[in-house]
Amino acid sequence: MTAGNIIADDGYETVIGLEVHVELATKTKIFCGCSTKFGAAVNTQVCPVCAGMPGTLPVLNRRVVDYAIAVGLALRCEITRQSGFDRKNYFYPDNPQNYQISQLYAPVCQNGRVEIDTAAGGTKAVGIHEIHMEEDAGKLIHDGAAGITYVDYNRAGVPLLEIVSEPDLRSAEEVIAYLEKLRMYIRYLGVSDCKMQEGSMRADVNLSVRPIGSTAYGTRTEMKNLNSYTAITHAIASERMRQIELLKAGETVVQETRRFDEDRGVSYSMRSKEEAKDYRYFPEPDLPGLAISGEWIARIRSAQPEFRPEKMARYRKEYDIPEYDIAVLTENRALAEIFEETAALCGQPKKAANWLMGETLRLLKEQEMEPEEICFSPAHLAALIGLVERKVINATAAKEVFAVMFAKDVDPVEYVEEKGLQQEQDAGAVRQVCEQVLKDNPQSVADYLGGKDRALGFLVGQAMKASKGKADPGMVNRLLKELLQAK
Amino acid sequence: MGLTELSAVQLGKKIAAKEIRVREALDAVFAKTDASEGKYHCFITLDKEGAYRQAEQVQERIDAGVCDSMLAGVPMAVKDNLCTAGLRTTCASKMLAQFVPPYSAAAVERLQAAGAILIGKTNMDEFAMGSTTETSAFGITKNPCAEDRVPGGSSGGSAAAVAAGEAYYALGTDTGGSIRQPASHCGLVGIKPTYGSVSRYGLIAYASSMDQIGPLAKDVTDAAAVLELLCAQDPKDAVSVKREGTNFCGALQEGVKGLRIGIPKAYFGQGISEEVSAAVLRAAEEFKAAGAVVEMFDLAYVKYAVPAYYTIADAEASSNLERYDGIKYGYRAEEYADLHGLYRKSRSAGFGTEVKRRILLGTFVLSADCYEAYYLKALKVRRLIRQAFENAFADYDVILGPAAPATAPKLGESLQDPLQMYLADIYTVSANLTGLPAICLPCGKDRAGLPIGLQLTGRAFGEEVLFRAAYTYEKIRGAWQ
Numbered sequence: 001m002t003a004g005n006i007i008a009d010d011g012y013e014t015v016i017g018l019e020v021h022v023e024l025a026t027k028t029k030i031f032c033g034c035s036t037k038f039g040a041a042v043n044t045q046v047c048p049v050c051a052g053m054p055g056t057l058p059v060l061n062r063r064v065v066d067y068a069i070a071v072g073l074a075l076r077c078e079i080t081r082q083s084g085f086d087r088k089n090y091f092y093p094d095n096p097q098n099y100q101i102s103q104l105y106a107p108v109c110q111n112g113r114v115e116i117d118t119a120a121g122g123t124k125a126v127g128i129h130e131i132h133m134e135e136d137a138g139k140l141i142h143d144g145a146a147g148i149t150y151v152d153y154n155r156a157g158v159p160l161l162e163i164v165s166e167p168d169l170r171s172a173e174e175v176i177a178y179l180e181k182l183r184m185y186i187r188y189l190g191v192s193d194c195k196m197q198e199g200s201m202r203a204d205v206n207l208s209v210r211p212i213g214s215t216a217y218g219t220r221t222e223m224k225n226l227n228s229y230t231a232i233t234h235a236i237a238s239e240r241m242r243q244i245e246l247l248k249a250g251e252t253v254v255q256e257t258r259r260f261d262e263d264r265g266v267s268y269s270m271r272s273k274e275e276a277k278d279y280r281y282f283p284e285p286d287l288p289g290l291a292i293s294g295e296w297i298a299r300i301r302s303a304q305p306e307f308r309p310e311k312m313a314r315y316r317k318e319y320d321i322p323e324y325d326i327a328v329l330t331e332n333r334a335l336a337e338i339f340e341e342t343a344a345l346c347g348q349p350k351k352a353a354n355w356l357m358g359e360t361l362r363l364l365k366e367q368e369m370e371p372e373e374i375c376f377s378p379a380h381l382a383a384l385i386g387l388v389e390r391k392v393i394n395a396t397a398a399k400e401v402f403a404v405m406f407a408k409d410v411d412p413v414e415y416v417e418e419k420g421l422q423q424e425q426d427a428g429a430v431r432q433v434c435e436q437v438l439k440d441n442p443q444s445v446a447d448y449l450g451g452k453d454r455a456l457g458f459l460v461g462q463a464m465k466a467s468k469g470k471a472d473p474g475m476v477n478r479l480l481k482e483l484l485q486a487k
Numbered sequence: 488m489g490l491t492e493l494s495a496v497q498l499g500k501k502i503a504a505k506e507i508r509v510r511e512a513l514d515a516v517f518a519k520t521d522a523s524e525g526k527y528h529c530f531i532t533l534d535k536e537g538a539y540r541q542a543e544q545v546q547e548r549i550d551a552g553v554c555d556s557m558l559a560g561v562p563m564a565v566k567d568n569l570c571t572a573g574l575r576t577t578c579a580s581k582m583l584a585q586f587v588p589p590y591s592a593a594a595v596e597r598l599q600a601a602g603a604i605l606i607g608k609t610n611m612d613e614f615a616m617g618s619t620t621e622t623s624a625f626g627i628t629k630n631p632c633a634e635d636r637v638p639g640g641s642s643g644g645s646a647a648a649v650a651a652g653e654a655y656y657a658l659g660t661d662t663g664g665s666i667r668q669p670a671s672h673c674g675l676v677g678i679k680p681t682y683g684s685v686s687r688y689g690l691i692a693y694a695s696s697m698d699q700i701g702p703l704a705k706d707v708t709d710a711a712a713v714l715e716l717l718c719a720q721d722p723k724d725a726v727s728v729k730r731e732g733t734n735f736c737g738a739l740q741e742g743v744k745g746l747r748i749g750i751p752k753a754y755f756g757q758g759i760s761e762e763v764s765a766a767v768l769r770a771a772e773e774f775k776a777a778g779a780v781v782e783m784f785d786l787a788y789v790k791y792a793v794p795a796y797y798t799i800a801d802a803e804a805s806s807n808l809e810r811y812d813g814i815k816y817g818y819r820a821e822e823y824a825d826l827h828g829l830y831r832k833s834r835s836a837g838f839g840t841e842v843k844r845r846i847l848l849g850t851f852v853l854s855a856d857c858y859e860a861y862y863l864k865a866l867k868v869r870r871l872i873r874q875a876f877e878n879a880f881a882d883y884d885v886i887l888g889p890a891a892p893a894t895a896p897k898l899g900e901s902l903q904d905p906l907q908m909y910l911a912d913i914y915t916v917s918a919n920l921t922g923l924p925a926i927c928l929p930c931g932k933d934r935a936g937l938p939i940g941l942q943l944t945g946r947a948f949g950e951e952v953l954f955r956a957a958y959t960y961e962k963i964r965g966a967w968q
Contacts, residue, residue, distance in 0.1 A: 098809035280853035
């Protein structure tokens with residue numbers, strides 16, 4: 001597919017702006033005290049307020065504003081000092097009040113900017129038009145066979161941020177680079193897990209095409225709720241081609257909302273501009289205006305974390321570890337923080353990196369966990385690294401200890417003691433084991449002496465097994481060679 | 488004197504002094520409802536069983552000395568747009584005819600915590616839209632002062648219940664005059680407090696930026712006692728405020744010497760009945776005689792108040808009433824082809840004419856092509872009116888005027904010309920547009936014997952001044968009825 005290229009060979013430039021919805025990870029909903037936890041039984045996280053019962057009133061969860069300001073500051077936005085909420089009116093059963101409390105007239109953040117890396121190796125600024133806060137809707141569950149639709153309001157009232165970019169993106173690659181950048185900031189801030197598959201990050205793509213060199217924008221279409229990078233890439237390619245073909249045939253692009261069918265790889269019209277809903281926005285009368293003080297902004301600013309680009313730059317200066325390691329470790333703030341603390345405690349950055357990039361990521365993946373869920377403390381990881389370093393335990397025992405640490409954060413020193421996992425350091429005892437192994441495996445000894453070096457590996461393995469893994473493999477190797485040479 | 492002729496505070500004192508048992512007060516009230524409900528139809532729902540249950544509990548609290556409120560044990564009624572846990576709350580609409588809320592309005596909870604006995608839910612204009620209680624889906628209410636007349640609205644059932652002695656006081660709601668106008672038509676005291684003083688939680692919204700809850704009472708003392716219980720900041724209503732100056736009972740002292748009272752000239756132009764005009768101006772003279780400084784002055788933008796009010800109220804109402812869609816609760820049409828059919832049929836059949844008219848008007852003024860020309864313009868007018876009142880309160884402590892241009896209209900006359908009905912709100916809507924407190928109390932009767940109401944508007948959070956002025960006037964005026 002060529003649609004991703006910045007300069008396509010068909011003479012058209014793609015112009016894309018994004019509306020990204022991010023579900024915020026607050027404990028409670030935006031206008032009531034219900035839990036936001038994902039995956040609960042249907043309609044168990046619902047109260048009269050988020051069910052839109054008569055006479056109930058919304059009360060703003062100020063943590064949502066904290067999060068919005070934090071994201072706004074990360075995306076270098078201006079924070080709106082006199083903000084407020086507006087009602088967006090439309091009838092749909094997933095929307096209990098048939099209006100959504102959102103922000104139109106004074107969104108909380110405006111005029112921001114994000115730097116993305118381009119394919120050419122440079123960087124590019126993408127403008128952020130605005131960020132606004134709003135409530136999510138419930139979910140419809142269709143029972144096709146019975147012809148019945150059920151509504152689950154657990155998600156109704158879960159806080160969302162909508163991040164609206166300027167039409168500054170030119171390709172699917174840029175779109176993905178932009179989304180990755182947003183995701184990094186938001187995950188570093190800990191305000192959302194940004195899982196596209198679970199719907200905690202959703203993107204609407206506004207796309208138009210124009211002849212290369214033209215400065216005027218073409219007519220755009222909007223594609224809704226694309227929930228994977230693959231879907232976004234395919235939707236952009238297909239919509240771009242559709243629009244170019246229309247223009248080439250002398251037809252015009254109609255401003256409309258389209259839905260992309262990922263299975264068929266085509267999009268179809270949902271509604272045109274003429275059919276566009278009139279949302280009859282007006283200021284939400286149940287909530288007072290939202291004044292955001294300088295102190296409030298300063299409080300959020302002072303709690304902003306070090307983000308990935310700065311972190312990577314610092315790692316290059318402070319740690320002698322490969323660029324690849326830096327990239328992997330900083331991909332997630334929780335992982336990076338465990339790394340930094342562990343490295344500081346044990347003084348061995350590369351060893352710390354290896355444990356985190358190897359066993360840790362392997363176990364996380366295996367158990368479908370996120371780095372945020374890691375339970376072991378950096379102090380214990382540092383202690384484990386120390387045990388290996390001082391040859392108290394060997395690598396095999398270390399992995400075993402780590403697995404237990406990963407599961408329930410045991411103190412590795414105590415655990416090794418308790419389970420008696422220390423390496424056998426007594427050369428006499430190891431020599432005895434080796435002698436027994438040679439005696440028990442005459443064929444392998446003969447093979448080795450006959451020139452088959454590989455037989456040594458088998459003998460080492462047998463000796464390790466006989467020592468119940470406690471022997472130092474280096475010592476075993478050396479002693480076996482000595483004994484064999486003596487034969 | 489019969490038990491039901493006592494005022495709420497008088498009865499409360501007798502109950503506190505153990506001269507009267509709560510049960511006896513209820514017996515007297517229900518004897519009244521048994522006798523006159525068939526005639527007036529003040530209530531949509533009477534809850535005798537629940538009332539006696541409450542009475543037993545409150546009596547125990549009183550006997551144990553743990554309930555010392557002035558109104559403990561006093562039977563009262565609540566307008567049917569205020570939610571009452573476990574008790575049907577209809578808004579006088581077919582849409583909510585079967586709606587039983589699992590929660591109570593904060594205002595109701597406060598009164599019940601103070602030992603008030605809820606006896607039932609009063610009739611009203613559907614969703615509080617109307618000035619006569621005739622838009623109710625549950626039938627009309629007659630004015631106990633004259634059975635061929637409406638009690639006013641939208642809190643007409645509350646007003647009629649108090650006027651008929653079926654309740655000692657009642658809660659009403661006031662979005663454009665819905666407490667004060669029925670108070671005027673039924674010869675009662677009604678007050679709409681400063682916006683934000685009483686929690687709106689559990690009040691089924693008509694126009695959120697103007698809705699306030701307040702009492703309809705037999706006299707100024709009762710109104711002060713009830714409102715004092717109601718005023719409190721509520722974390723569940725984000726626009727409710729923490730306020731001071733709520734010692735309303737303490738404010739009940741005679742004396743208006745030096746009080747500066749302004750009367751807007753424009754209130755006495757076209758449209759006002761001569762008898763109402765004369766009675767209100769006579770009351771102004773009484774204030775003057777008692778030592779107040781009374782002047783006529785030019786209040787700006789008076790004629791724009793009604794159009795601005797209806798534009799904003801209908802806009803908010805069109806949105807507030809969107810939730811009644813037949814999906815979650817309330818009326819659902821029996822047959823429909825698809826989702827939009829379900830919406831259309833349920834809402835067409837569930838709402839009455841006046842409600843639908845206001846939803847359509849509100850939807851229109853918020854639509855993309857009209858938003859600026861109508862809705863935003865109305866907000867500008869609202870700001871100007873607020874400014875005009877601020878200017879007036881630089882010169883005056885109280886603004887005096889009528890509550891309605893005429894006494895209670897005959898049943899069946901008003902709905903034929905809704906525009907004329909809207910224009911009759913001219914004296915009351917400004918207090919809602921500005922959020923200012925306003926009290927209405929009787930100041931005379933017309934030749935037909937129908938009550939005429941006097942309205943006093945005060946500064947924001949200035950209810951104490953209003954109560955003092957109203958109390959003083961009540962003493963001067965002498966016994967009512």
